[in-house]
Amino acid sequence: MTKRALISVSNKEGIVEFAQELRKLGWDIISTGGTKAALDSAGIDSTSIDDVTGFPEMMDGRVKTLHPNIHGALLARRDLKSHLQAAADNKIELIDLVAVNLYPFKETVLKPDVTYADAVENIDIGGPSMLRSAAKNHASVTVIVDPADYAAVLEELANAGETTLATRQRLAAKVFRHTAAYDALIAEYFTAQVGESKPEKLTLTYDLKQSMRYGENPQQDADFYQTALPTAYSVASAKQLNGKELSFNNIRDSDAAIRIIRDFRDRPTVVALKHMNPCGIGQADDIETAWDYAYEADAVSIFGGIVVLNREVDAATAEKMHDIFLEIIIAPSYSEEALTILTNKKKNLRLLELPFDAQEASKTEKEYTGVVGGLLVQNQDVVAENPEDWRVVTERQPNDKETAALEFAWKAIKYVKSNGILIANDRMTLGVGPGQTNRVGAVRIAIEQAKDRLDGAVLASDAFFPFADNIEEIASAGIRAIIQPGGSVRDQDSIDAANKHGIAMVFTGVRHFRH
Template sequence: MTKRALISVSDKAGIIELAQELTSLGWEIISTGGTKTTLDNAGVATIAIDDVTCFPEMMDGRVKTLHPKIHGGLLARRDLDTHLEAAASHEIGLIDLVVVNLYPFKETILRPDVTYDLAVENIDIGGPSMLRSAAKNHASVTVVVDPADYAVVLNELKADGETTYATRQRLAAKVYRHTAAYDALIADYFTAQVGETKPEKLTITYDLKQPMRYGENPQQDADFYQKAIPTDYSIASAKQLNGKELSFNNIRDADAAIRSIRDFKDRPTVVALKHMNPCGIGQADSIEAAWDYCYEADPVSIFGGIVVLNREVDAATAEKMSKIFLEIIIAPSYTADALAILQKKANLRVLELSFDAQDASEIEAEYTGVVGGMLVQNQDVATVAPSDWKVVTDREPSEQERVALAFAWKSIKYVKSNGILISNDHMTLGVGPGQTNRVASVRIAIEQAKDRLDGAVLASDAFFPFADNVEEIAAAGIKAIIQPGGSVRDEEVIAAANKYGIAMVFTGVRHFRH
């Protein structure tokens, strides 16, 4: 019996060669629309879909393959006589191979001129239906959705006249992943269109970007996936200009780095991170001076760190960075001379990332996996203007202290809780991250900042639960504090600040980061 293939693709890469090989193997080819035209023009004999269905294509192509003579040919079980008899009595020819890929819905909604009606028209109905029918009957039918699999199918057909069950099963699984991802994009689009913020089903889809050697530790398997609709300001979208492949921990640290610098758009700024905590932040009128401050903030912890700069990297800055061991450098651009300097270090990962889409990246939800579930939240992008601060002590901060407090408050946001940060008006001086009690974080930050506390201020990511924190801060000689407030013991904390002549500002916004 002559084998039949049904071919209908929007991505026509390699389709002519596939059809030619099938024809040479004696297969008949059923085809539709633009695919049929492409194959006919290439001299490949095809059968029109309406010649199979004896029913005209209609409604602008919306109805053409949704027909029993198509789906009966795909779904008939070859091991059941009742199925084969039904097919014969209704003149349904069996279809042994389906090659289909879908209307370009993703590409359509990414178009700047996309309209709602255009998006809807690019929702494929017949294609997913044929794929699902063929995949369900993979015991007998081979189904191909990815041009990358054409060679595998052809090699098996040439060798044995049919594909193996293992191949059909693998391709069927790929089909269901493909149609699930396709439907997830459509669901996400419609959910956004109707303004639904808490859908009863979470439908998200990601594409494999990079299999990883291992995860956080060598005993953990890991992979890196990118959103199907890419976020421009993300490590997944960065262009790597030099160095080794990014590791699991590299990617997490780099993600924390590009988040932490978003609040520093107004001036040249450099942020250095270790283990997802900023170890140094510097701000100045030039990127070189900002680097100097960032490095000076903690020249020990920056070793082996991740550095992100929000201005083009020039040769002078590159020369200074090249003198120490860094894992990753991220910037919007590099001068030719700067890049030449950095590329002398073969293992240094140099990433170029467009900073133009920073604001758009802030609206993306955050997903955190827990055993048996997932937490979803919006990002912590809350800002509080200094004009909205509440000075709660007798002493008001000086103008210089206000500038330093604003810098410290931006800098504390991405320090792991319990987080304490000491700074002046242009650089961090001490960071106390992730301790189980706040006074321990205060002590760590003070120890790191000692001998550099003239004009220093202190920021806390959450309220002080006890006045003992202020006692430690006062003993160090720090004269200004910024914190959210909101503790049941706020009055005790304020009284302690007044006792030592410390200016204290409440912002009313907490920045926990677990």
């Protein structure tokens, strides 16, 4: 009995060559609309879907393959006489291979000017139905959704006259992943359209971006997936200009770095980061000076770290960065001279280029954190804060220079792991105490790092001070201004201690825990 293949593809890549080889192997081909036109143009004989169903394509192509002569031909079990008899009684000829890909829904909704009507019209109904029918009956039917699989299928057909069960199983699994991802994108689109913020089902889909050598540690397997609708300002979308492939830890650190720099848009700023904590942040009127400040903030920790700059990297700044060992540099652009300098004898230095003008759009993306047996979902900590809403709760008011330093420190502390303490002046961080199990310990670490540079320095705490002993530590170091959320039942104890030592203290009313 002659084998039959049904081919209906929106992506015509390789389809003519595939169909030609099937015909050489003696297969009959059924095709639809645009696919049939492509095959006809190449001189490849095929039967129109209309001739199989006995109905014309109708309703602008919405209805063409939803028919028993198609789905019965795909779903009939070859090992059951009752199925084969039903097919024969109803004059249904079996279909042994399906090559289908779907309307470009993803490509449609990615268009900046897409309309709701365009999105709806690019929801494929017949395609997923045929794919699912064929995949369900993979015991007998070969189903292909990816042009990359044409060659392997043809090789097996040429060698053995049929595909192996293992191949059919593999292709069926791929189909179900594909249709699930397709439906997830549609669900995501409609969920956003109706403004549903807490759907009862969370459907996410990602595309494999990179298979990694290992994860956080060599004994951990890992892969990097990118959102199916890519975010422009993200490590996944970054253009890599130089260096080795990014590792698991590189990606996490880079992500933390580009989140931090988003809050420093008004002035040239450089952030140096190590293990997802900022080790130095500097801002100035030009990017070279901002680099100087970020480097001076902690010239030890920056070694082997990640640096992100929010202005083009120029030659002078590149010369300074070239002199030390860095893992990654991220920037909106690099001058030709800077690229030449940074790549000179630095084949492993990873240089990433990102569209910084897409930063705002990246802030709306949800954060997902895996836990055993579940997933936590939250908005990013990108709340807009206005210093005019802050309260000075002490007798002493901060002076103008301290006020500028407090605003700078408050932007920076948001990205220090809790319990987090950060000491800064109005142009650079001076000491960072990240991720401690108690706040006094974090204060002591930050002070120790900032010692001998505390003139005019201020201190920021990501959460309230639970006890006045923190204030005593700060006062003994000579720091004269503090910014913190407030909100502790012992706030008055901290205020009294600050007043006792002549310290200005500002409450923001916003906590910035970061675990």
